[in-house]
Amino acid sequence: MKAEDYLSFVDAWEGRATIRTRPRRIVENDEKLIYPLSRQPLVLSETFTRECAHLRDLALVQSLYKFINDVVIFETEIVDKTARSIAKDNFAIRFPFACRYDAMTVVVDEDYHALVAMDFMQQTIALTGVQPISLPEEIELSRAIPAALALAPDHLRSAVELICVAIAENTVTNDVAAFAKDDTVKQSVKGLMADHLLDEGRHSGFWSRLVRIYWHAAPQQDKEVIAQILPVFIAQYLTNDIQKSFDFVLIDSLPVAEPIKQALREETQAMCFPINRHHPLVGNIMRFFTASSMLDSPCVQHALADYLPAGGLQ
Incomplete structure (x- = not known):
């Protein structure tokens, strides 16, 4: 594909971008899960199922916070940085205006995704009363x-x-x-x-x-x-090193006896x-x-x- 063949998606962005078209998402106070079980294997482990089943929702809320934290880092510190550089024509690889315009829509979208994620996190804290544990900085x-x-x-x-x-x-x-x-x-x-x-x-x-x-x-x-x-x-x-470190912090925060925490750590260590x-x-x-x-x-x-x-x- 040659640079001159690039066609902007400006019309699609104007008509479909979530910042243009979507309402604010309000977290519901219902019985459904706030985070998928499949995305946090810790809560499906043998020890957790046997000893900590009553803490499932607490673990899932903390896992949602970690997910939101990841989204904010990804959107604002990584994608935004490269897209903004392209949009402002400061990138070492030069792209035509159509590419740079679309890159600026990516900047807008990603920063908006981060804003929405932060809003959802605050709503969840207000609903559950659960404050986030220490979240990864990267x-x-x-x-x-x-x-x-x-x-x-x-x-x-x-x-x-x-x-x-x-x-x-x-x-x-x-x-x-x-x-x-x-x-x-x-x-x-x-x-x-x-x-x-x-x-x-x-x-x-x-x-x-x-x-x-x-x-x-x-x-x-x-x-x-x-x-x-x-x-x-x-x-x-x-690698899952950062996720594993978070899971260990999560385990440490659970109100259970140390032998149970150690068993959870061992099961988490084996999950990769x-x-x-x-x-x-x-x-x-x-x-x-x-x-x-x-x-x-x-x-x-x-x-x-x-x-x-x-x-x-x-």
């Missing part, structure tokens, strides 16, 4: 992007940043989609996720197209250097997905590499061989 991307940039020569740092953000935006879109379909959670939470998804679907396509534009014009030597950095980024991005082709988010990441045309390059196929389907590309 997310996996806070470590993964700098790790990738550290491996890039100066002239490729912006390209690597662009690709890392694009991977994350495409991954979160599919993750939010699964969240929005969960019928066990409150309607306001589902609505919050559905609103987010409506914007993120547009964003994921935006980032994929920008990477296609860059990749189309990139010299082969640069592609080969970037390809070698991708596995480092993915391995850092897919291997970082390979079977990790649940790898499929989303590979779809991005296909959509962005990066996976058409043999150097990328070779670098990502451990993440590709066992039979290779069909």
